[in-house]
Amino acid sequence: xxxxxRTGRSIVQDKNHxxxxxxxxxxxxxxxxxxDAILDHILSLIPLKCAVSTSILSKRWKELWKTxxxxxxxxxFCGKFATSxxxxxxxxxxxxxxxxxxxxxxxxxxxxHLDCVPDIQEWVEFAVEKRVKExxxxxxxxxxxxxxxxxxxxxxxxxxxxxxxxxxxxxPLVFRGFSSLRVVHLTRVEIIQSSLERMLVYxxxxxxxxxxxxxxxxxxxxxxxxxxxxxxxxxxxxxxxSANVGSFLSKLAHVQIxxxxxxxxxxxxxxxxxxxxxxxxxxxxxVIELQLEVLNIHxxxxxxxxxTNWNFPCLERLMVKWSPNSCLWSGRVQxxxxxxxxxxxxxxxxxxxxxxxMQMVTFFLEKAVKLDTIVxxxxxxxxxGYVRYDEASFGFLHEQLLxxxxxxxxxxxxxxxxxxx
Amino acid sequence: xxxxSNSTSSKIxxxxxxxxxxxxxxxxxxxxxxxIRRMMEDDCANNIIPLPNVTAPIFYLVIEHCKKHAExxxxxxxxxxxxxxxxxxxxxxxxxxxxxxEAVNYLDIKSLMDLTAQWLADFLKGKSPRLIRExxxxxxxxxxxxxxxxxxxxxxxxx
Numbered sequence: 001x002x003x004x005x006r007t008g009r010s011i012v013q014d015k016n017h018x019x020x021x022x023x024x025x026x027x028x029x030x031x032x033x034x035x036d037a038i039l040d041h042i043l044s045l046i047p048l049k050c051a052v053s054t055s056i057l058s059k060r061w062k063e064l065w066k067t068x069x070x071x072x073x074x075x076x077f078c079g080k081f082a083t084s085x086x087x088x089x090x091x092x093x094x095x096x097x098x099x100x101x102x103x104x105x106x107x108x109x110x111x112x113h114l115d116c117v118p119d120i121q122e123w124v125e126f127a128v129e130k131r132v133k134e135x136x137x138x139x140x141x142x143x144x145x146x147x148x149x150x151x152x153x154x155x156x157x158x159x160x161x162x163x164x165x166x167x168x169x170x171x172p173l174v175f176r177g178f179s180s181l182r183v184v185h186l187t188r189v190e191i192i193q194s195s196l197e198r199m200l201v202y203x204x205x206x207x208x209x210x211x212x213x214x215x216x217x218x219x220x221x222x223x224x225x226x227x228x229x230x231x232x233x234x235x236x237x238x239x240x241x242s243a244n245v246g247s248f249l250s251k252l253a254h255v256q257i258x259x260x261x262x263x264x265x266x267x268x269x270x271x272x273x274x275x276x277x278x279x280x281x282x283x284x285x286x287v288i289e290l291q292l293e294v295l296n297i298h299x300x301x302x303x304x305x306x307x308t309n310w311n312f313p314c315l316e317r318l319m320v321k322w323s324p325n326s327c328l329w330s331g332r333v334q335x336x337x338x339x340x341x342x343x344x345x346x347x348x349x350x351x352x353x354x355x356x357x358m359q360m361v362t363f364f365l366e367k368a369v370k371l372d373t374i375v376x377x378x379x380x381x382x383x384x385g386y387v388r389y390d391e392a393s394f395g396f397l398h399e400q401l402l403x404x405x406x407x408x409x410x411x412x413x414x415x416x417x418x419x420x421x
Numbered sequence: 422x423x424x425x426s427n428s429t430s431s432k433i434x435x436x437x438x439x440x441x442x443x444x445x446x447x448x449x450x451x452x453x454x455x456x457i458r459r460m461m462e463d464d465c466a467n468n469i470i471p472l473p474n475v476t477a478p479i480f481y482l483v484i485e486h487c488k489k490h491a492e493x494x495x496x497x498x499x500x501x502x503x504x505x506x507x508x509x510x511x512x513x514x515x516x517x518x519x520x521x522x523e524a525v526n527y528l529d530i531k532s533l534m535d536l537t538a539q540w541l542a543d544f545l546k547g548k549s550p551r552l553i554r555e556x557x558x559x560x561x562x563x564x565x566x567x568x569x570x571x572x573x574x575x576x577x578x579x580x
């Protein structure tokens with residue numbers, strides 16, 4: 001035994017030593033020698049289709065994915081699973097085969113993102129029987145909508161997450177609610193108002209509600225007590241909404257993360273409150289993150305209205321996503337008394353140095369007394385709204401930003417290009 | 422963290438690799454390993470802890486990555502960087518990868534298990550079976566008939 005104490009430096013030495021001894025092993029297959037348990041775990045991390053394709057590698061790999069599959073807790077039929085040249089019957093066959101060979105008694109996730117609308121009744125029943133926790137059905141890529149969800153879905157006690165896209169949702173007459181449901185995300189879902197309201201009333205644990213471009217909106221029948229557990233709320237697009245959104249939001253007493261779009265802001269005046277000016281602004285005391293989507297220059301006045309009529313005393317993070325095409329600004333006066341005591345981080349996506357955007361940056365630098373960072377994200381090259389800055393104009397923009405007066409002396413202004421696709 | 426001469430006040434654990442090298446490692450790092458944690462609970466704390474299944478070069482890699490993993494907490498850039506390192510390692514030295522994977526499994530280090538498993542998972546994703554075989558030196562031991570049968574049975578997985 002060598003008694004040698006080493007420092008971090010000797011790692012380099014060791015790497016050389018290692019490379020020499022391993023040279024002779026270069027043509028050997030070491031990965032296939034890993035124990036089944038490890039390879040099973042690895043296969044469980046890749047999409048089903050890719051896991052199945054490893055069966056062709058060698059005899060060692062032929063059956064590996066089957067063990068992984070029979071025991072998997074995530075049934076994920078999406079992504080490349082449904083290819084366009086695959087026929088409707090092929091899709092059903094494949095899913096049936098997998099559903100029938102699954103052996104575990106419980107599953108966590110059943111996800112179905114298809115480009116066709118098959119009869120999903122048997123699969124949903126399978127998932128409900130296996131005490132599924134998350135159901136995610138997405139028919140965005142299909143030419144058709146799913147007209148009716150299997151009734152069995154509505155008696156799924158174990159459900160904690162429900163995500164639906166491009167389908168119709170109608171609650172059955174007898175609906176006892178989802179006692180453990182925490183997350184509801186609906187995108188382009190046709191749902192009548194009364195169904196949506198019953199859903200909110202009968203899901204007492206609901207924390208996270210997202211309604212994106214849905215057909216209707218919960219209104220008068222909902223009380224603040226029904227919404228007391230909601231911590232995160234997203235309301236984007238859709239019709240019949242904006243008139244009621246203010247009254248709905250005013251009942252979200254404990255919401256922490258709020259995401260709304262510009263359309264919603266028109267509706268931020270709450271009926272009844274106008275006559276009682278003493279109630280202005282309406283306070284949402286727990287909001288720490290506010291995300292505003294597709295804000296254009298035109299809606300800057302709506303935005304200032306929002307800040308005049310609503311109060312977010314604990315707001316720490318603000319994200320603004322600008323739409324690329326700006327309209328005329330209606331020239332509303334900025335809210336004067338407004339101060340942000342906790343706001344630390346602001347991110348503005350779609351920033352291109354426009355006058356009105358600069359106004360908004362100026363506004364926040366003046367009002368946010370504890371600001372750490374404001375990040376201005378410029379559109380990526382090749383996307384809408386992209387502006388090519390040469391070095392001089394970029395420098396000029398940067399200089400202008402640096403000259404702006406700041407309420408928080410340490411606030412940093414960062415400009416970066418959008419990394420997302 | 423690998424030990425340094427001007428060591429800090431935190432407690433130092435002494436470990437011995439299968440090839441007889443002795444390492445001094447800060448307790449907080451050593452306890453990332455559930456195996457070492459269990460051994461210490463069984464009162465080996467004052468002695469040198471033997472690791473009969475891990476060689477010195479591999480143990481260095483483990484320590485190095487434990488350190489990196491601790492640094493990357495809440496740092497998205499670092500996380501991305503660390504996750505992308507697997508591709509290179511698997512291409513250049515699959516043997517070291519498999520040794521590292523087995524060591525991490527044996528030492529029972531959850532954070533590194535997740536990372537190294539993700540490396541191979543990312544590596545397998547989006548590559549054709551032919552390329553995977555070539556890079557990892559996996560020998561195709563099927564007869565052409567057997568291969569055709571597998572392709573036919575799960576045709577959808579191979580377009």
